[in-house]
Amino acid sequence: MKLSGYATKINTLRTTAIVGIKDESPTVKTYTLQDDLCSKAKPGQFLMLWIPGIDEIPLSILNGGNGQVQFSVKAVGDATRHLHDMQIGDLLGVRGPFGNSFTETRGRVLLVGGGTGTAPLLFLAKRLAAKIDRLSFVVGAKTRKELVFLEELDAMCTDESAIATTEDGSYGLHCLATEPLESLLDKQKFNMIYACGPERMVRKIFDIAEKRKLPMEASLERLMRCGIGLCGSCMIGKYRVCKDGPVFKMAQLSEIKNELGISKLGFDGSRIDI
Amino acid sequence: MKLSGYATKINTLRTTAIVGIKDESPTVKTYTLQDDLCSKAKPGQFLMLWIPGIDEIPLSILNGGNGQVQFSVKAVGDATRHLHDMQIGDLLGVRGPFGNSFTETRGRVLLVGGGTGTAPLLFLAKRLAAKIDRLSFVVGAKTRKELVFLEELDAMCTDESAIATTEDGSYGLHCLATEPLESLLDKQKFNMIYACGPERMVRKIFDIAEKRKLPMEASLERLMRCGIGLCGSCMIGKYRVCKDGPVFKMAQLSEIKNELGISKLGFDGSRIDI
Amino acid sequence: MSNSLLTVNIAGMNLGSPTALASGILGYTAESLRLVAEGGAGAVVTKSVGVAPRPGYPNPTVVQADSGLINAVGLPNPGIDFYVEELTYAKSLLPVPLIVSVFGYTAEEYALVSKKAVEAGADAVELNVSCPHVKYTGSEIGQNPKLLTDVVCKVKAAVQKPVIVKLSPNVTDITELAKAAENAGADALTVINTVRAVAINVETQRAVLSNIRGGLSGPAIKPIALRCVYDVFEAVKLPIFGCGGITDWRDAVEFFLAGASAVQVGTAVGSEDPTVFQAINRGVASYLKRKAYGSVNEIVGLCHQD
Amino acid sequence: MSNSLLTVNIAGMNLGSPTALASGILGYTAESLRLVAEGGAGAVVTKSVGVAPRPGYPNPTVVQADSGLINAVGLPNPGIDFYVEELTYAKSLLPVPLIVSVFGYTAEEYALVSKKAVEAGADAVELNVSCPHVKYTGSEIGQNPKLLTDVVCKVKAAVQKPVIVKLSPNVTDITELAKAAENAGADALTVINTVRAVAINVETQRAVLSNIRGGLSGPAIKPIALRCVYDVFEAVKLPIFGCGGITDWRDAVEFFLAGASAVQVGTAVGSEDPTVFQAINRGVASYLKRKAYGSVNEIVGLCHQD
Numbered sequence A, B: 001m002k003l004s005g006y007a008t009k010i011n012t013l014r015t016t017a018i019v020g021i022k023d024e025s026p027t028v029k030t031y032t033l034q035d036d037l038c039s040k041a042k043p044g045q046f047l048m049l050w051i052p053g054i055d056e057i058p059l060s061i062l063n064g065g066n067g068q069v070q071f072s073v074k075a076v077g078d079a080t081r082h083l084h085d086m087q088i089g090d091l092l093g094v095r096g097p098f099g100n101s102f103t104e105t106r107g108r109v110l111l112v113g114g115g116t117g118t119a120p121l122l123f124l125a126k127r128l129a130a131k132i133d134r135l136s137f138v139v140g141a142k143t144r145k146e147l148v149f150l151e152e153l154d155a156m157c158t159d160e161s162a163i164a165t166t167e168d169g170s171y172g173l174h175c176l177a178t179e180p181l182e183s184l185l186d187k188q189k190f191n192m193i194y195a196c197g198p199e200r201m202v203r204k205i206f207d208i209a210e211k212r213k214l215p216m217e218a219s220l221e222r223l224m225r226c227g228i229g230l231c232g233s234c235m236i237g238k239y240r241v242c243k244d245g246p247v248f249k250m251a252q253l254s255e256i257k258n259e260l261g262i263s264k265l266g267f268d269g270s271r272i273d274i
Numbered sequence C, D: 001m002s003n004s005l006l007t008v009n010i011a012g013m014n015l016g017s018p019t020a021l022a023s024g025i026l027g028y029t030a031e032s033l034r035l036v037a038e039g040g041a042g043a044v045v046t047k048s049v050g051v052a053p054r055p056g057y058p059n060p061t062v063v064q065a066d067s068g069l070i071n072a073v074g075l076p077n078p079g080i081d082f083y084v085e086e087l088t089y090a091k092s093l094l095p096v097p098l099i100v101s102v103f104g105y106t107a108e109e110y111a112l113v114s115k116k117a118v119e120a121g122a123d124a125v126e127l128n129v130s131c132p133h134v135k136y137t138g139s140e141i142g143q144n145p146k147l148l149t150d151v152v153c154k155v156k157a158a159v160q161k162p163v164i165v166k167l168s169p170n171v172t173d174i175t176e177l178a179k180a181a182e183n184a185g186a187d188a189l190t191v192i193n194t195v196r197a198v199a200i201n202v203e204t205q206r207a208v209l210s211n212i213r214g215g216l217s218g219p220a221i222k223p224i225a226l227r228c229v230y231d232v233f234e235a236v237k238l239p240i241f242g243c244g245g246i247t248d249w250r251d252a253v254e255f256f257l258a259g260a261s262a263v264q265v266g267t268a269v270g271s272e273d274p275t276v277f278q279a280i281n282r283g284v285a286s287y288l289k290r291k292a293y294g295s296v297n298e299i300v301g302l303c304h305q306d
Ligand SMILES: Cc1cc2nc3c(=O)[nH]c(=O)nc-3n(C[C@H](O)[C@H](O)[C@H](O)COP(=O)(O)OP(=O)(O)OC[C@H]3O[C@@H](n4cnc5c(N)ncnc54)[C@H](O)[C@@H]3O)c2cc1C
Pocket: A046, A055, A056, A057, A058, A059, A060, A061, A071, A072, A073, A074, A075, A076, A077, A078, A079, A080, A081, A116, A117, A119, A220, A221, A222, A223, A224, A225, A246, D059
């Protein structure tokens, strides 16, 4: 038996019925599936979700435990809209969990999430909560309707509540999620910044962290087909986001500076702007 | 992964150099190989030995431990003669161990071996020695030169030494190994008879044991190709000698009465007399 | 297990369960066939038999691969004249249909052996035109639509019982052969025989099988066999015995969905034991119940629907 | 690791190690190719590229089988005109030969893409005439000696660099295609591409791949690939890249013994990581030393000796 049993097992497609659906916002829903392997995922890992007859897409894991796994999905196109139309009891296929995870740190941590990119950070925050001194959250979205997990985020934060920003000012600060950062970092010392969200947001945070010489970890998204480091669809620089990532550390982010927030591979392998 | 890892592993061919050769008699040699899986075999189990470019044949395991396995081979035809010509350092292929093993009993046991059929019984005797009340051995061969393991057998026996018989009277009693049995059984009570050797000898012992209502286990030989219960070459009645055997209990031997010592399948699947 | 759930009729034969024993697995003796029937097989296929006795190849004849076996047993068989006795006995013992696998070097030989097999009680014959490791029989015929047509026609003319053709995956287009068999009058197809393969040992620097080339079976070939069944189902109307790498109920259901009316199990009889048929049947039955089907027939070819 | 032990010359190219990256594994970007070269690959083959951009098939495009993968990625590629830039960059980065995999729908397309690839710096082209899941390219050509001859001739006329033909196992007789390629002037062969396969999911009762049919790769196909290499080695004089299921040094040595001058590794890059090449090379080198060979070339085809 050449392929290690475990690798084969996590990559084997399991079909399982939806056991829970929760509306997080008009465009985002959280799904719960029964799946042993993914229920043991660590924050930052993702799964490949098969929507039978439609598509198979990568999704970050929002939570796992007791044989169940959750993920939140924003309806943006064909696959995600089909998913939003599905009901409890409908069958989905799942393989994974794939990829690496955030490293757990101590001390003071700052989490910056954009849109559904907040999901893996919320997962991380839950694991960190008991172990760290201070946890601050900044979350951004285009508009109030897309700001998700707000209550849960508030509950995670140490002192004041999570800082929310919207691009249209419909809730919280009227700006991008990156804007409150500089003043936050001026006021307080943080041992680690964790980021996940639109890549241009991640890039801005990276630039700030680099300037201030702060450690940072970011979870990235790329087009994914195989999810197991084989097909090359998800390359960023010399890294495969599905296997070497999706979480990258400061030094790695530096190495991929000329792509981060700038360009990615399209479905046909050509380079397209972000 | 469908085939259980272990089954696949034992059936995978390992090539390994001969590390020891011992002359037991002019026609029988004992070989030692390095092989982890076979070194853990139980008495009664056999291995499939590949003599590269020549043949692959079943052989009972004589001894195992410390990563090494031993078997004794009588030169009777092409494969066994080629093997006898091989030297330390030459490569052999091995898979196994296959088949079931003798059940270990307490009390008084009688072992009856014919020719190289004595090998698995000697292995068994070593395992039983410390646990039982009495161990008696009867061994037979055509002629003195083919009587093997005599010293070791003597050392295993509880009171007197092993009873040896030869068909030509060149050593021990001048008779078949089955002949001393009746008087032995008249004199003493045994809890179990273990037998291995030419099938007509086994049959005679079976008849005696049946008549006296004594429990018995016998290891049988049949033509073997796959060794894993698939090809059907080794059928005796409804049993596959390679997988359901090679050790059969009294009740099973009864079920195959009309073949035991009488007929077997040839290489072409036709039934031939024994 | 509800009987009607698992009952299938294939080429006019009634099978109590849709899992049959594949040819060459046990299958020399009547008692080994009964063992398998008692293990849950809905039908049994014998070891392939020809006109004259053959001892087969010297060992090694079976070698373990990563997820399957490679075999070149070389069609050992006692010849049909000797074998009729065993067949008659088998027929008297067996509670399930007896399918005799037949091979030959000419169409006439196939016809002759088939005729004798049917006279001895065979409920059907399966033409092995796909053995990947014996020259001039097997693949040579199963890879050539013209030769195959001739063989099937002659056998059909010789026997009144169903004629099943066992196809080789070692072809450019399996549907071409399936159509040839159908047009020649075959009653069913078995898809597939083993895939031509070689095993090499690095220490001795030799091919391991005495015949060098053999046939790969077991889980390794399941995706290939499923593809063949899928393609053949779209090409012909004949019922199909799916075969290749079936180990558990899930595998069997995959073959039904791809278009097989019944399945044959080979390698798993060794890895799992003859009761593997019962285990598969139980699993298929509970799948059917869970999905509220009344019969296994209802799921045959279902994945071709859209 | 002694360099000379592992150095091979194949079709005029010098490879520092006999393990190359198979086409379609990573291989879109120059940096991914460099990653693999740093992982020990002696040469790299790019993702197959054609005349026009193709997005490939929707997901699922890769599905796990028992001992391998089934893929129908559908030849996604940006088209040669866009790709030349990446190739030029790749050529500047790579310390090993750059082989560009080419596909087309006509012989003219193969020739055109090959020409542009060579102009952009390709050290050789590999003609993918064996993709099992894209219509009218791939297998249709690789299964037809006449079409194949035409393609190879036109490409040979268009480029001065070595032309490698990648053969399909999905044929009745692979040696016929190998001979056609040889006679048409090919410089080397890659044996084999994936084996046509299907994956079916029982709960949804669907074929899993969006394209339904895909190609099986990985350990499951190793015995089939070894057989193809074994047969092709006996049929033609061309050097062979062995490919199919190679995961460790032992697999690689099996291919050398069967007749491959070098090997390509695909699926194992995912299961083992890009450093799999180093691991294989190290193992091959110590095997050669242990057996007292001076070069990997000495063991090529060795198991055909008796
Ligand atoms: C590691 C990772 C984690 C993700 N986690 C989440 C999450 O938790 N919640 C969430 O809502 N979304 C997440 N996404 C994004 C999600 O995969 C896409 O929104 C989804 O694939 C869109 O599919 P669609 O058919 O609805 O849209 P389409 O109309 O097909 O595409 C819209 C956009 O989605 C992206 N996309 C489409 N297919 C893929 C694919 N196979 N791989 C990667 N991106 C694709 C492309 O950027 C595309 O332009 C994640 C992506 C990655 C790579």
